[in-house]
Amino acid sequence: MARKSPSSNSLQVRQLSCERDGRVLFAGLDFELGAGQALQVEGANGAGKTTLLRTLIGSAGDFTGEIAWNERAFPAALPDLRAHLLYIGHGAGVRRGLTPLENLAWYGAGRGEAMRALEQVDLFGFEDSLCHQLSAGQNRRVALARLFLPGAPPLWILDEPLAALDVAGVSALQGQMACHLSRGGSILFTSHQPLALAGLRTLNLSEYATEEPEPLAEEGTDVFA
Numbered sequence: 212m213a214r215k216s217p218s219s220n221s222l223q224v225r226q227l228s229c230e231r232d233g234r235v236l237f238a239g240l241d242f243e244l245g246a247g248q249a250l251q252v253e254g255a256n257g258a259g260k261t262t263l264l265r266t267l268i269g270s271a272g273d274f275t276g277e278i279a280w281n282e283r284a285f286p287a288a289l290p291d292l293r294a295h296l297l298y299i300g301h302g303a304g305v306r307r308g309l310t311p312l313e314n315l316a317w318y319g320a321g322r323g324e325a326m327r328a329l330e331q332v333d334l335f336g337f338e339d340s341l342c343h344q345l346s347a348g349q350n351r352r353v354a355l356a357r358l359f360l361p362g363a364p365p366l367w368i369l370d371e372p373l374a375a376l377d378v379a380g381v382s383a384l385q386g387q388m389a390c391h392l393s394r395g396g397s398i399l400f401t402s403h404q405p406l407a408l409a410g411l412r413t414l415n416l417s418e419y420a421t422e423e424p425e426p427l428a429e430e431g432t433d434v435f436a
């Protein structure tokens with residue numbers, strides 16, 4: 212059978228509805244993400260952005276509708292999707308008892324390429340520090356350094372990659388995302404912040420909500436007081 216070219220990878224979502232604890236978070240979602248394309252998933256807190264991303268990587272199964280990778284439907288397509296996927300979740304996946312270099316080695320990076328990636332995220336000098344001694348933003352940079360390793364997989368699914376990053380960090384990430392897209396990669400990410408990427412599409416999950424969330428407080432009560 213002819214092997215599909217990496218530049219023709221695509222993720223298709225048709226009439227997707229996701230539930231959590233019996234509550235439908237959103238319904239009727241349709242989109243396609245092809246090579247060289249980026250999609251930013253937006254929506255209010257609790258709209259289901261993380262749930263959507265976890266559903267797309269096969270870690271949350273409570274959905275109806277169709278998800279397909281290269282026109283092959285889930286769950287049969289999951290092994291192939293995962294072989295082409297770089298996922299960075301909310302928790303960043305950084306092992307705090309290891310150093311940044313050891314974290315990247317765990318993902319198969321050699322010392323030279325790991326050092327270059329850590330330099331790209333401005334962590335030069337911290338490569339041998341234990342991650343639990345680094346700040347939240349520095350730990351986020353350790354996670355994001357995986358995007359700067361050579362041979363990164365074509366599909367990036369990133370949950371709040373900008374969280375805790377300073378202005379320089381956002382700029383470095385934006386540059387790397389643009390570079391990935393120009394090489395035919397694709398990116399699906401959540402963010403509450405705007406990101407300047409050519410051709411970026413947005414998808415607001417709040418527009419697909421089917422039920423109003425329970426009120427958090429009585430009307431007129433300032434929960435932040």
Ligand SMILES: Nc1ncnc2c1ncn2[C@@H]1O[C@H](COP(=O)(O)OP(=O)(O)OP(=O)(O)O)[C@@H](O)[C@H]1O
Nearest residue numbers: 231232236254255256257258259260261262263424
């Ligand atoms: N651990 C959990 N157990 C049960 N229900 C949960 C859990 N985490 C989230 N939920 C429910 O799932 C819904 C969607 O959560 P999700 O984390 O996907 O939202 P989100 O859009 O990513 O939110 P945020 O912007 O705050 O990160 C929430 O409204 C909440 O009711």
